[in-house]
Amino acid sequence: xxxxxxxxxxxxxxxxxxxxxxxxxxxxxxxxxxxxxxxxxxxxxxxxxxxxxxxxxxxxxxxxxxxxxxxxxxxxxxxxxxxxxxxxxxxxxxxxxxxxxxxxxxxxxxxxxxxxxxxxxxxxxxxxxxxxxxxxxxxxxxxxxxxxxxxxxxxxxxxxxxxxxxxxxxxxxxxxxxxxxxxxxxxxxxxxxxxxxxxxxxxxxxxxxxxxxxxxxxxxxxxxxxxxxxxxxxxxxxxxxxxxxxxxxxxxxxxxxxxxxxxxxxxxxxxxxxxxxxxxxxxxxxxxxxxxxxxxxxxxxxxxxxxxxxxxxxxxxxxxxxxxxxxxxxxxxxxxxxxxxxxxxxxxxxxxxxxxxxxxxxxxxxxxxxxxxxxxxxxxxxxxxxxxxxxxxxxxxxxxxxxxxxxxxxxxxxxxxxxxxxxxxxxxxxxxxxxxxxxxxxxxxxxxxxxxxxxxxxxxxxxxxxxxxxxxxxxxxxxxxxxxxxxxxxxxxxxxxxxxxxxxxxxxxxxxxxxxxxxxxxxxxxxxxxxxxxxxxxx
Amino acid sequence: xxxxxxxxxxxxxxxxxxxxxxxxxxxxxxxxxxxxxxxxxxxxxxxxxxxxxxxxxxxxxxxxxxxxxxxxxxxxxxxxxxxxxxxxxxxxxxxxxxxxxxxxxxxxxxxx
Numbered sequence: 001x002x003x004x005x006x007x008x009x010x011x012x013x014x015x016x017x018x019x020x021x022x023x024x025x026x027x028x029x030x031x032x033x034x035x036x037x038x039x040x041x042x043x044x045x046x047x048x049x050x051x052x053x054x055x056x057x058x059x060x061x062x063x064x065x066x067x068x069x070x071x072x073x074x075x076x077x078x079x080x081x082x083x084x085x086x087x088x089x090x091x092x093x094x095x096x097x098x099x100x101x102x103x104x105x106x107x108x109x110x111x112x113x114x115x116x117x118x119x120x121x122x123x124x125x126x127x128x129x130x131x132x133x134x135x136x137x138x139x140x141x142x143x144x145x146x147x148x149x150x151x152x153x154x155x156x157x158x159x160x161x162x163x164x165x166x167x168x169x170x171x172x173x174x175x176x177x178x179x180x181x182x183x184x185x186x187x188x189x190x191x192x193x194x195x196x197x198x199x200x201x202x203x204x205x206x207x208x209x210x211x212x213x214x215x216x217x218x219x220x221x222x223x224x225x226x227x228x229x230x231x232x233x234x235x236x237x238x239x240x241x242x243x244x245x246x247x248x249x250x251x252x253x254x255x256x257x258x259x260x261x262x263x264x265x266x267x268x269x270x271x272x273x274x275x276x277x278x279x280x281x282x283x284x285x286x287x288x289x290x291x292x293x294x295x296x297x298x299x300x301x302x303x304x305x306x307x308x309x310x311x312x313x314x315x316x317x318x319x320x321x322x323x324x325x326x327x328x329x330x331x332x333x334x335x336x337x338x339x340x341x342x343x344x345x346x347x348x349x350x351x352x353x354x355x356x357x358x359x360x361x362x363x364x365x366x367x368x369x370x371x372x373x374x375x376x377x378x379x380x381x382x383x384x385x386x387x388x389x390x391x392x393x394x395x396x397x398x399x400x401x402x403x404x405x406x407x408x409x410x411x412x413x414x415x416x417x418x419x420x421x422x423x424x425x426x427x428x429x430x431x432x433x434x435x436x437x438x439x440x441x442x443x444x445x446x447x448x449x450x451x452x453x454x455x456x457x458x459x460x461x462x463x464x465x466x467x468x469x470x471x472x473x474x475x476x477x478x479x480x481x482x483x484x485x486x487x488x489x490x491x492x493x494x495x496x497x498x499x500x501x502x503x504x505x506x507x508x509x510x511x512x513x514x515x516x517x518x519x520x521x522x523x524x525x526x527x528x529x530x531x532x533x534x535x536x537x538x539x
Numbered sequence: 540x541x542x543x544x545x546x547x548x549x550x551x552x553x554x555x556x557x558x559x560x561x562x563x564x565x566x567x568x569x570x571x572x573x574x575x576x577x578x579x580x581x582x583x584x585x586x587x588x589x590x591x592x593x594x595x596x597x598x599x600x601x602x603x604x605x606x607x608x609x610x611x612x613x614x615x616x617x618x619x620x621x622x623x624x625x626x627x628x629x630x631x632x633x634x635x636x637x638x639x640x641x642x643x644x645x646x647x648x649x650x651x
Contacts, residue, residue, distance in 0.1 A: 144621075151624070151628070166636045166639050167636060170645065170647075177626075178571060180622075181575055181578045188585040191611065
């Protein structure tokens with residue numbers, strides 16, 4: 001049992017934020033600095049752990065065997081006990097989550113964590129839910145972690161209060177509660193037919209389902225898919241998204257950029273794993289993803305042109321990003337996953353940075369003084385009078401130049417123009433789509449033109465807003481805090497890094513795509529090499 | 540037994556769907572609760588209906604045909620707790636919305 005502790009590292013992304021969130025609940029709202037340090041340390045540790053896990057996955061080599069590692073909680077064998085699974089994709093998503101978590105948390109320390117009570121607790125729980133959803137190996141736990149991340153996101157969306165947030169929050173909560181019910185119906189149908197909810201076990205049993213059970217199972221999968229697609233914001237299920245995200249506090253909206261990607265992740269995971277090699281299950285739902293994704297891109301393109309505020313522009317770019325991912329998954333039937341995953345990372349980071357920048361740019365116009373009555377008696381309300389320089393008071397000169405530069409950078413990433421990572425990602429997707437078959441069907445052509453058109457619309461919308469906000473001289477630009485500028489800079493540097501190290505990154509993504517198609521390896525690692533096996537080896 | 544359960548699920552769902560399409564926030568919440576009851580019954584039904592069968596497999600007679608499936612019952616418990624918590628949260632948001640906008644319309648204004 002000497003090198004055994006690294007095996008247990010897989011639970012850390014779930015246990016760590018949960019414990020820290022519980023700890024911050026014990027602290028009084030007035031001990032804000034202590035709470036902030038607890039949260040900051042936890043997120044730093046999360047980033048460290050997930051980087052270790054990513055290294056663990058990558059260390060098995062790009063050609064070698066599957067890097068899937070299963071962690072059997074309580075040492076119960078797989079289909080009966082709860083299992084956590086880390087593989088190429090999970091590790092990638094964990095790093096992405098903790099990276100975004102760290103930058104948005106640092107950003108919020110400048111002001112937003114004081115805009116309402118219990119920010120750090122909710123923030124940590126949100127990270128716990130996200131990590132859990134990326135790690136879990138069975139459908140019911142996926143539901144539970146979805147609920148954890150949703151419950152935390154309800155609190156975060158309402159953070160800062162105000163009429164607009166409460167209104168948007170009411171719609172957001174109602175829609176997501178209804179979605180969770182759909183999720184449960186899907187899970188119940190799948191359980192009723194197959195008798196299991198473990199994903200590896202399902203991958204074995206689903207191809208064998210036939211006869212009168214088949215329509216039941218297919219409708220179960222379709223209902224489950226609807227729940228995922230609603231999270232991802234596919235048209236017409238994504239109408240709630242731009243409005244809700246626009247109402248959220250900027251660091252919260254920035255973190256929400258990854259929330260819609262959880263839906264995409266779930267679609268990838270469930271459909272590729274459960275799709276099966278032959279029979280009905282192969283390619284089940286591809287047309288829906290392709291056409292639905294295309295409709296989503298079209299809807300996002302129209303919406304982004306019609307938006308009059310930058311928050312809405314960002315909301316519709318989330319929609320375009322989801323649509324591109326879903327359509328490319330559907331069109332490629334799992335073949336262009338390298339480009340898809342590259343785009344997922346690049347667009348999530350880009351949109352996150354964009355949300356953070358919007359606040360800085362629009363601050364000159366907004367009057368941020370939300371005067372609210374305290375809800376809890378220990379709530380710290382004094383902070384709402386900003387303007388006083390406090391511990392984060394390192395103010396950077398040349399505010400507008402930095403903001404303008406960052407804005408241009410962001411737009412390049414989101415719209416997919418060279419030389420940044422957005423371009424590499426879109427290029428990889430389009431290249432993959434063109435190389436699929438010798439004869440290219442019209443839906444693929446339509447998809448490619450939609451991807452390019454949506455980029456054009458993004459440029460038009462952002463340029464319009466940019467000219468308005470940055471070129472119009474304002475008398476006295478608000479000072480820029482170091483704690484706010486650095487996270488944006490780090491995110492944009494990450495996009496730059498993705499573009500510079502596109503070769504190795506792309507190789508990682510390609511390998512991830514392959515591993516998703518490798519059902520045999522997944523089943524082998526999760527089901528067959530059970531805990532009993534491990535135990536025997538350690539003796 | 541099957542007919543009663545199916546009817547119950549159907550009535551709950553129909554009433555719930557009708558209610559969540561109503562314009563008042565309270566109706567939406569009650570609608571969501573009704574649908575969640577229907578879903579809970581539905582999960583229960585996914586484990587097959589059995590009357591007077593214990594849910595645990597003993598060592599004496601391990602024939603699964605004689606026992607009820609315990610897993611859906613565990614799932615239902617989790618689902619009940621979660622939907623209960625969400626309903627409570629939604630009620631708070633409802634009250635906040637009522638307080639801030641002065642109306643219980645889901646869009647925050649009556650809209651003539």
